Structures are given as C-alpha cells and as structure tokens.
Amino acid sequence: MKRFLGHISLASLVFLFVLLVACGHDKSSTPKEDVLPEYENMQELNAQKCGMSRFNQKAYVKNKGKVYECDGSKWVESYIQTRPDSCRSCEFGEYIDVRDGKTYKTVVIGRQVWMAENLNYETENSYCYNDSLEYCDKYGRLYTWAPRYSLCPPGLHVPDTTEWLTLFSAIGESPLWWMTYAGTKLKSQKGWKDDGGGSDAYGFSALPAGSRYEDGSYHGLGEYSTFWTSREYQNIWAWVMGFKYNEDYTSCLSFAEKTTGRSVRCVQ
The missing domain is CATH 3.30.505 (SHC Adaptor Protein)
Known part of the structure; x- marks a missing residue:
C-alpha cells in the first residue's frame, strides 16, 4: 500500500478523497x-x-x-x-387488519393493491405449517377454501383468476397463464430450495409456504406455494395460483381440493 501511495501526488489524493465523500459515502446516491x-x-x-x-x-x-x-x-x-433494490419503483404501504390488529405490507402493481405478505388471520379452518406458530409468523397461515369475502380483512378480498391474470399483464407478462414468466418476477429472492427464488422485481415476495393435505400432513415448505382464488371448480375443487422452486420461468394456474390448506393473498 505504501509503495502504491508513493506514486500518487497530493493533488490526486485530495481529488480521490472528494470523490469518495461525494459519491461513495452518500447514502442517498444511487x-x-x-x-x-x-x-x-x-x-x-x-x-x-x-x-x-x-x-x-x-x-x-x-x-x-x-x-x-x-x-x-x-x-x-x-x-x-x-x-x-429489487423493486426500484414499487409503491409500498400498510394495511391494519381491524380484526386482530396485525399490520400487513401492501404494494401497488399496475392498478391493483396487493398484500405483499401472506394472510395470517386465525380462523377455525386455518393452520400453521407443522402446527408450529413460528411458521405462521413467516409464511402466514394455510387455509381451507372459503368464499371471496370471508377470509380477507374488510376492504380486501380473495382474488379471482382474472385478477391474477391482470397482475401478470401489469408486470409485462402474457395474460395467458400457460405462457407466462410471471413466477420469476413475483417470487421472493430468498427462502426457496436450491436458490430457486425469483427477482421479486415488483415487491410481491411470494414465499414457499407449502401446503396442508386433508389428512393433516404438511408438504412442500421451501419448494412451492399455492394461493387460493375465489373461483370454484365443480363442487369439491377451487382454482389456485402456484409457484415452484424448480420452475423459475413459469407460474401455474390449476385447481386443488377445497379441504386442503393453501396460502392466501388479499387484493383491494
């Protein structure tokens, strides 16, 4: 280091110092x-x-x-x-659930306002992964299916399939669910198996919360997440939106039995 500094003039050192102060240590700089x-x-x-x-x-x-x-x-x-900054232009906010006082982060994507974290309101038919409260704190609760306005706080609701497709369009992806690359942009950067997260470019931060089967067993933590939609399919199923760690460039719109436990994201 001394040998290197020996070839630098005093004027150069002053210039470097000013440059560092002006750029390198300014927390507001980009x-x-x-x-x-x-x-x-x-x-x-x-x-x-x-x-x-x-x-x-x-x-x-x-x-x-x-x-x-x-x-x-x-x-x-x-x-x-x-x-x-994985979300350079995101507009974040907060929503207080008057039912239990919990505060949720929200994000504006296109013309929609989404919860930026999973619902964690305790109901009779909701569960924590492996029946452990610590998982609810991080991933939210896993719910059996319920109608559109019965789970989310007042003013919010469980999105239908068309609202998910509107979300895809807002982030520049195809509204045709079988052709979309939305999964990469909506998954959180961390927490997924084999570094299978996304860019979280819009602040949605989908987490791999797994699911609960009808027999009470839990599966998929770190590997996938599935979110209920309000749209039913026949009598015993409902449509879900899913993200997987090993499918970086896709998201999956399919259906699941209503008695299984899935995550919920509310939309305004």
Missing part, C-alpha cells in the same frame, strides 16, 4: 447496480455484442429475472444476483 441496463429477453441482450470493450459490464434480463455480465466473449449469468 448504487451502480441500480441503474443496470434492462432488456426484455436474451435475444435483445445478445444483440448487444459482448466483447472486451464490454468486459465485466452487467445487464438485467426481465423475462429471466436475472443479472448477466459480459465475460469478454459472451453474456453469462452473473455470480452476484442480488440487486441493491
């Missing part, structure tokens, strides 16, 4: 990674030819939900995936 160029898909990124002139430059690919960097010849997934 981190470099927060202004990454963004591309819709890999085709758009690959159109930006990766050569030595772009060595170590990074870019964010939306439909992958990942950061890529140029290794001097091609674009590869960056070793560091966590962005300083």
